[in-house]
Amino acid sequence: MKILIIEDERGLRESIEEYFMEAGNICETASSYPEAISKVNLYRYDCILLDITLPGGSGIEILKTLKENNYTDGVLIISAKNSLDDRLQGLDLGADDYLVKPFHLSELKARVSAIIRRKTFNGSNLLQFNELAIDLLAKTVKANNQQIKLTRKEYALLLYFIANKGKVVSKNAIAEHLWGDGIDMANNFDFIYSHIKNLRKKMIEAGSNDYIQASYGMGYKFTDE
């Protein structure tokens, strides 16, 4: 997939680029409004990560340009402004999602994956990962055609892992994804451990491989390697 990262903060831009860089992905970056607008006018992307406050112009203008030209690139706004108006304006102008800074890269990846999935599969709601088949509409998971009964949280967790396959996902990121940023019982992540234990158990019982690895007590990695 082809991704354009429009972000003026170098540190953040590079981190995102690095995180998204993997086999089969092309990442391009733009650090200012003119650079971004010229790239947007020249190439099409599967997803554009768009910062609103840019040197030389507003990200909202880029969004408008996309809409005027009927470009169907997926757009995820990443902004420091968490105001309702901005969010609504962005979504009204055709952005697919809105993520407020600061965020975990794994969360960003999951959101981008969801956008691309919606754009490219065009109605097909089946997500395949080796022997795992996930029906995104019915929210059911099968391993080798055998149904795995998951709770809401376990299902969300599995999708999150698949979107971030091959990456270490921190416990903080998982907690925030599942319980929102309202959760601040950060000193106790035991309940995440038990969740993951349950998910693993259910998957293995259904005949799936064990893809989830604990990573140095910091997080978990979903990998088939």
Place this chain on the structure above:
Amino acid sequence: MKLLTRYNRVNLVTTIVVMLITGFIYYQAISLILTKQLDKDLVVEENEVFEYVNLNHQLPQVFESNDQQITFTSADPGSVTRHFLNTVYRNKRDDDDHPRKHRHRHEEYESGRGLISSVTVGNKYYQILIVESKVETEDLIQIIFGITAGLILLLLIILFVTNRLLLNRLWQPFYNLLKELRLFNVADSKDIPVVNTTIDEFEELNQAIISMSSRVKSDYKDLKTFTENASHELLTPIAVINSKLDTLIQTDNFSQQQSKLLNDLYSAVSRLTRLNQSLLLLVKIENRLLEDGQLINLRESVEEMLIQFEEIFQDKELKTSSELADKELNASPYLVDILLNNLLSNAIRHNHKGGEIRIKLTNEELVIQNTGENIALENDYIFTRFHKSSGSEGSGLGLTISRQICENLGFTLDYDFEGSYHTFTVTF
């Protein structure tokens, strides 16, 4: 003490003192004048006696008029010096055909004014004592004094009443201003209005208050803008730290010590993030920027929240019981969500393993009770910013935000310690 009362008191006391002094002087002056008048009468009488003696070479017949007595007594020649004196007038009790009616009618003695003089008839030397009753003069003085006192009293009453009415009316702009000041809210957009007055002092006061309030408001706004901007500016570096941490853990091979350090960093960054978001949220709530009112069924919101926290309840082995009635609210769903989240998070965070959480929703109130440390919290402090119990991982803003949300929605949020339950009550 009210200014009017104070003013009236001072006014009354000084008026009475001044009136008493003038009254005394007035009395003295009148009695002096009247005594002089009496003395003149006495001299006239004396002259009559002298004329009579000159003409007839004998003492006149001693007669008694109603108010006058003349007595002659023989004395040693030259022993009498002529002088006036205050003496006693002896009134006859059986004097029934007395033409005047006065209080002293049946008394034997009245105060009188006398003149002692002397006359020589032939070779005999006589002392003359002419006494005139002072009753009439005293009556006159009393009447004059009475009228004056009455006038003074009337004047005082009129002064008092007009002062009261007039001052009350005069001070009205002041009271109006006071009312406006009481209603003044620095976060409010409403300005202090111009009070209609023609009195310079009040006009100046009004102007001063108006300019002060607008200055305070603009300072407050600047401060809030600063908080908001500072929080915004902090978001980007936090985002960078967060993303760098996420990138860092992708690199392989960490020792146990390194991974512990990374975990601590993650926790600190996430706390920083939440603190920052709480500050921004607080500014927004205070600025009333989040007022997208919608009809919400609070029962459903609470139920959703309970499902959201289910795993955490299980993990902490918390027993939850809820008794929820339907309650519809017109409020921002975002704010209600934050309110419920904060209150429930608190109930979980400050609970002990195996504790209990009770939630009750009625049409009037939402009550969230939890077990925890068996000591009541200090009601005054828990709602202040950055107040938190030792060892709390929270931002210290949760309850401040909750109370602010309640205020915005027109509710009240109160804390109470009932039995062994920490109880937070939202009254609609």
